[in-house]
Amino acid sequence: MTNQKSNGAGFSRLNRRQLLQSSAVLGAAAAAGGVALPARAEDKVKLTVWAWTPRTQEMADLYMKKKPDVQVVVENVGQGAPHYVKLRNAITAGTGLPDVALIEFNSIPSFRALNALADLSPNLPAGFGDQYMDWTWKAVSDGGKVFGLPWNSGPMALLYHADVLDRHGIAAPETWDDFAEQAQKLAKAAPGTYLANFGVDPGWTAAVLWQAGWRPFRTNGTEIEIRINDGIAKNWANYWQGLIDAKAVDTKPAWTTEWFAALDNGTYASWVTAAWAPILMEQAMKKSFGKWRAAPMPQWQKGGKVASNWGGTVFSAFTTTPNLKAATDFAAFMSADPQAARFWLTEVFLFPVLTELVDDKNLMGHKYDFYGGQPVNEVFAEALSQVDPSFEFAPFQDYVNLQIEDHFAQAIAGHGTLADAFDRIQDAVVAYAGDQGYTVK
Amino acid sequence: MTRFLAGHRPRVIIGKKIAPYVLLLPFVLVFVAFLIVPMIYAFNLSLHKTALVGGTRFVGFDNYARAFVDPNFWSGVWLLVRFGFIQMPIMLSLALAFALILDSGLVYARGLFRIAFFLPYAVPAVIATLMWGYIYGPAYGPLAQIAAFLSLPKPDFFSENAILGSIANITIWEYTGYNMIIYFAALQAIPADLEEASKMDGASAFTYAVRVKLPMIVPMIIVTIMFSIIGTLQLFSEPYLITNLARSVINSHFTPNYYAYTLAFTAQQYNYSAAISFVLGAVVAVFSYAFMLASNRGTR
Numbered sequence: 230m231t232n233q234k235s236n237g238a239g240f241s242r243l244n245r246r247q248l249l250q251s252s253a254v255l256g257a258a259a260a261a262g263g264v265a266l267p268a269r270a271e272d273k274v275k276l277t278v279w280a281w282t283p284r285t286q287e288m289a290d291l292y293m294k295k296k297p298d299v300q301v302v303v304e305n306v307g308q309g310a311p312h313y314v315k316l317r318n319a320i321t322a323g324t325g326l327p328d329v330a331l332i333e334f335n336s337i338p339s340f341r342a343l344n345a346l347a348d349l350s351p352n353l354p355a356g357f358g359d360q361y362m363d364w365t366w367k368a369v370s371d372g373g374k375v376f377g378l379p380w381n382s383g384p385m386a387l388l389y390h391a392d393v394l395d396r397h398g399i400a401a402p403e404t405w406d407d408f409a410e411q412a413q414k415l416a417k418a419a420p421g422t423y424l425a426n427f428g429v430d431p432g433w434t435a436a437v438l439w440q441a442g443w444r445p446f447r448t449n450g451t452e453i454e455i456r457i458n459d460g461i462a463k464n465w466a467n468y469w470q471g472l473i474d475a476k477a478v479d480t481k482p483a484w485t486t487e488w489f490a491a492l493d494n495g496t497y498a499s500w501v502t503a504a505w506a507p508i509l510m511e512q513a514m515k516k517s518f519g520k521w522r523a524a525p526m527p528q529w530q531k532g533g534k535v536a537s538n539w540g541g542t543v544f545s546a547f548t549t550t551p552n553l554k555a556a557t558d559f560a561a562f563m564s565a566d567p568q569a570a571r572f573w574l575t576e577v578f579l580f581p582v583l584t585e586l587v588d589d590k591n592l593m594g595h596k597y598d599f600y601g602g603q604p605v606n607e608v609f610a611e612a613l614s615q616v617d618p619s620f621e622f623a624p625f626q627d628y629v630n631l632q633i634e635d636h637f638a639q640a641i642a643g644h645g646t647l648a649d650a651f652d653r654i655q656d657a658v659v660a661y662a663g664d665q666g667y668t669v670k
Numbered sequence: 671m672t673r674f675l676a677g678h679r680p681r682v683i684i685g686k687k688i689a690p691y692v693l694l695l696p697f698v699l700v701f702v703a704f705l706i707v708p709m710i711y712a713f714n715l716s717l718h719k720t721a722l723v724g725g726t727r728f729v730g731f732d733n734y735a736r737a738f739v740d741p742n743f744w745s746g747v748w749l750l751v752r753f754g755f756i757q758m759p760i761m762l763s764l765a766l767a768f769a770l771i772l773d774s775g776l777v778y779a780r781g782l783f784r785i786a787f788f789l790p791y792a793v794p795a796v797i798a799t800l801m802w803g804y805i806y807g808p809a810y811g812p813l814a815q816i817a818a819f820l821s822l823p824k825p826d827f828f829s830e831n832a833i834l835g836s837i838a839n840i841t842i843w844e845y846t847g848y849n850m851i852i853y854f855a856a857l858q859a860i861p862a863d864l865e866e867a868s869k870m871d872g873a874s875a876f877t878y879a880v881r882v883k884l885p886m887i888v889p890m891i892i893v894t895i896m897f898s899i900i901g902t903l904q905l906f907s908e909p910y911l912i913t914n915l916a917r918s919v920i921n922s923h924f925t926p927n928y929y930a931y932t933l934a935f936t937a938q939q940y941n942y943s944a945a946i947s948f949v950l951g952a953v954v955a956v957f958s959y960a961f962m963l964a965s966n967r968g969t970r
Binding site for chain 2: 310314317318321342343428429451480481482484485486487490491496624625627628631634635638639641642661664665666667
């Protein structure tokens with residue numbers, strides 16, 4: 230990773246690869262003289278890409294038009310766990326990996342721990358990272374090495390059902406204290422209606438704790454610090470435990486059809502979630518279409534300006550690929566072509582990672598029907614700039630997530646509190662890390 | 671005649687000796703390739719340990735030593751023992767009752783009923799579980815809707831106390847028909863003259879069913895119990911598919927097979943997962959053998 234300003238050599242290399250000629254940042258340098266990529270027709274490069282996002286092949290087709298000597302096949306092998314299980318199995322088997330795959334930010338350390346991710350930096354121009362939002366670039370790079378190119382991010386906000394809150398005279402909460410107060414008020418005013426549902430969701434848990442200042446992992450080679458049950462986590466646990474005990478929030482499993490229906494019909498009046506949430510909400514929520522609004526994430530300090538990120542993806546290439554150069558080139562196109570990124574944001578709710586787009590007033594002012602015409606990107610763009618880049622995921626995040634699921638579930642079922650759950654998760658993860666050969670500090 | 675046969679005998683004997691093996695060969699090949707070889711591979715896996723840091727090393731029976739004292743594993747086994755004691759008696763007695771009713775000759779459209787009972791078995795477990803997951807739905811499932819319509823409290827099929835029964839119900843629905851077909855086939859094989867004889871002796875249809883037919887299919891009942899024990903201890907699909915609906919009660923080590931799955935595919939502990947699988951195999955063998963001993967003693 231480099232924070233130094235791009236130098237001339239970097240630009241000319243970029244031009245030669247015809248990476249980002251449409252990019253405003255780099256377009257100026259195109260004039261400096263672009264030489265077409267030396268393409269030998271006899272060896273057409275074939276790239277296999279695993280991605281679960283909608284309409285990704287369309288974008289790959291766009292790439293192939295620009296690079297006729299490369300053939301890109303996008304395969305959808307499943308979303309979430311199935312995707313990662315297949316990737317890990319292929320890594321274990323040593324065969325069957327794609328050249329490029331979409332992975333989430335929180336999976337980068339895990340795949341790096343398996344030595345599966347190729348370093349893309351040799352085929353990237355210097356200063357390539359400067360065009361990305363700071364934390365997204367930090368998440369994919371380490372020293373001078375680059376293990377993936379950010380594609381979309383998940384800045385978080387409070388999405389709420391405007392008419393439900395209006396009906397009960399509730400304002401969108403600015404702080405978490407407000408949030409708790411409003412939750413109690415709503416549960417009392419309209420039994421069976423909740424301001425929120427506390428479903429067991431490890432990704433969400435990590436994201437909202439990220440905002441609170443939780444920094445559970447610090448990995449340095451084979452040494453790892455594990456602070457899962459620190460004071461921040463305990464405070465957070467007590468906060469939600471209080472709401473659960475007061476029956477001010479519901480505790481149904483998230484992501485089920487019933488849960489979507491409850492969000493749609495106003496049983497749950499809000500959801501602290503990421504910019505990509507409407508991809509899923511749009512499909513499942515017909516009744517509430519147009520009634521959703523976005524407000525900044527509730528703050529722990531009054532007047533605070535701290536947001537968080539949940540999810541978001543990067544394109545990574547694997548060490549096994551025989552076409553690392555082409556794979557890097559493809560990832561760079563997918564990641565940094567601003568025209569495409571514009572399309573994905575307005576059509577598919579994939580929030581960009583390029584500073585240029587996040588700063589683009591026009592794009593950020595785009596009005597969405599789903600949000601009743603609210604230009605929600607302004608909220609998300611602000612949130613993205615308020616994400617603290619110092620958060621690290623574990624190099625075995627799936628195991629951590631599993632423990633969060635198991636132990637939170639127990640707490641919700643009434644066996645111990647969420648605070649106890651953090652202690653048990655800490656113990657389990659420390660034992661696991663030691664078992665996996667890490668020196669736990 | 672004897673002389674004629676004697677002249678041909680040697681060739682026939684060689685043919686007879688070889689023929690079974692030739693006929694068994696395709697099975698043996700598949701058996702070795704898809705059962706023996708993977709088992710050897712898995713066993714070898716279970717003797718090693720691969721860590722994220724440090725790579726793979728031979729650890730002997732360490733993984734087994736750990737499995738024997740792993741509370742997550744044994745809580746799963748204990749859960750299935752409880753599950754089996756609820757599920758098996760209900761399922762097998764229903765199957766037996768249906769088989770006896772169908773066999774009694776009192777039912778019209780017997781073939782239709784036979785197929786209807788058997789149909790759930792033909793539905794893949796995945797579809798069955800998704801379907802029941804919908805029926806159980808706590809807010810918008812049909813049962814919850816009916817309860818709401820009648821102003822009754824909505825039933826919670828995914829509560830801690832109900833979950834075993836809810837899963838048992840799915841498996842009963844799935845496998846009763848299968849067991850019924852086995853019983854029915856056995857009942858059909860009972861010679862009709864026994865019925866005439868018992869009628870002559872003044873037995874009612876019910877007495878005939880219970881006192882004559884039932885004892886005659888006991889070996890089949892033992893076989894189905896055996897199958898059920900093995901099937902129960904390997905329970906996986908139903909809880910796995912229902913997890914998302916009942917996250918608070920189904921954890922990552924709900925059943926031993928579920929535990930082996932998450933160990934291998936989420937926690938990346940393939941070696942330990944292999945050891946857990948072998949220990950589960952041993953548990954299945956012990957339960958089956960114990961049942962065989964018990965049933966032999968009982969029938970002797």
